[in-house]
Amino acid sequence: MAETMLAERFYAKDHSIHLEEIPIPEPGPGEVLMKVAYCGICHSDLSLINGNFPPSLPVVTQGHEASGTIVKLGPGVTGWSVGDRVIPSAGRPCMVCRKCRRGDFANCLHLHLMAFAYDGAWAQYHVASAMGLTKIPDNVAMDQAALLADAVSTPYAAVVRTAQVHSGNAVAVWGVGGVGTHLVQLARSAGAVPLIAIDLNDEVLERAKRLGADFAFHSDDPDLMKKIEEVTNGRMIDVAFDAVGIQATVRAAVESLDVNGKVVTLGLSDQDIDAGPFLDFNLQRKQVRGHLGYQGQDIAILAEMLSFGRLDLSESISDVVPLSEVERGIDDLKNHKGNPIRILVKP
Template sequence: MHTRAFFAGTVEATTTKGRAMAGTMRAERFHADTKTIAVEDIPIPGPGPGEVLVKVEFCGICHSDLSLIDGTFPALLPEVTQGHEASGTIAKVGAGVTGWAEGDRVVPSAGRPCFACRNCRRGDLTNCLNIQLMAFAYDGAWAEYTVAHAGGLTRIPDNVPFEQAAILADAVSTPFGAVVRTGKVVVGETVGVWGVGGVGTHIVQLARLVGAVPVIAFDINPAVRERALELGADYAFDSRDEDLKEKVAEATGGRMLDVAFDAAGLKVTFEQALDCLTVGGRLVAVGLSTVDLVSRYFLSLSVHAHRRGGGNLSMSVVGV
């Protein structure tokens, strides 16, 4: 889901190397002590070394944003501007930034590495051990302007609208990383997707694009299952079906699933996905969840966790 930046007005500003710039902007602020949000006038931030200031055109609404508001996920800052699925144009360029200029159409990364952990020091920024998530660890883009690290920018082609580009930062890049990097899906493999919401919908489409067959969607909502079929799923099953495992076996010619993706983040969906894997199969838990995903672990099964932006997380699975 996405919404156009809802703040009116334009202000003049001058770069001050990371300090607040002249002028104010409107921003949605989350207050951790009261778990309330409010649209407030705050100083326009200035880009520091290696950063750019982005004038926001569109910013998405992610379920994790709502989970911060309702307290499902703990707050990292007393106050923070939410929103991490953004698109816009570069308004100012910080010191040391090359390859970018004012007016460039960009998508900021939904997170940034710490640059200090062991992996970052080795140059493996994608697998930063202390990744900082936009709108949680630092201010996001439910605002007129947001600061972004230049190394995490993606250029928007001229033929891609801002409203479509905005969701690339999370709702598309996270599923892409899950399918291509973590799940390593290849042509001809059987794939199942549990939970076909914003993330699961893109997993279905991406699995189809890389050549998986069949692609099977699982959801409790009939309308969602119908949409999954329209977007490329070969089958769409109700995950509450008592004969589900038999239907998966029939759909895959008895093979079961090479790769299963749990985009629901529930213990029941995780265990169900695990139970539908073939020997040597992979189970990928995608996104953020507060649920302890502990389950049976069978020989020759590989279990992974995948978080926003493409990095891998370790997961402990007990039992034999």
């Protein structure tokens, strides 16, 4: 194995990114070294570059949605072998907060995020904690596997855990880009009916219908609430997902709710939440819940769903760019070129 590797490096001082040759890292106790096959470009990566997400380190390798093959085991690692195809978890518990001290690692208060608090996988090799790995089934492609760590697992956790969508729930999704498209697919899998996609873009609305939405409406339609009332036969929405994260979308999502309905917001911005008048909000017992991330077992569940054909991500890979052209992939996502669901980096 060579001693150095190509990696993208983000510099917090001027929010610049550079391709550099850096030493291949050594796995420490409880860690593995994996050769990266693919790694996604996520909007949170863009948020670090444009300054909307505060940096944790002065210099860091980005990329947190990865798949790869183990090439070296660190001291004390058991249950894994060189050659195993794996997906790393995109976070590590801090091990010092009150949640971690109680063994509640999934709810760590100071989770160390991959590609923010430690080096990510826009690189040829990546060191991952063995504790958070998921084995990729033999019949699952490595490119689709890379999507599972965040791009699909975060929507899955939002649907199944935070929103607890079940058969018969009327569900609406505001913003059907990368996260929203997977919300549509997973809400349908959970039994949502009717399932409504809401966006400004005709092409992404058509895609949402193709992937499982029963109805597709424009978010700027002045008759939007009337149309939602019509297609739900007057009962309105049980669960609304806001995958955009701005005042206008969360306010509309709240307005669409039935009594005891809930909004789950996944979109990130620096805007304040506007949930509407207290009188309407409280009398109708509406809820707004924030959501971020997933649990480690969620990736394994999704990998099994892919393996058994219960989930189709064939349309989710919009483009693959070599690591040497990662800036092009970043620009294409930022500019919504081709309305991408996910652009992958292939080192």
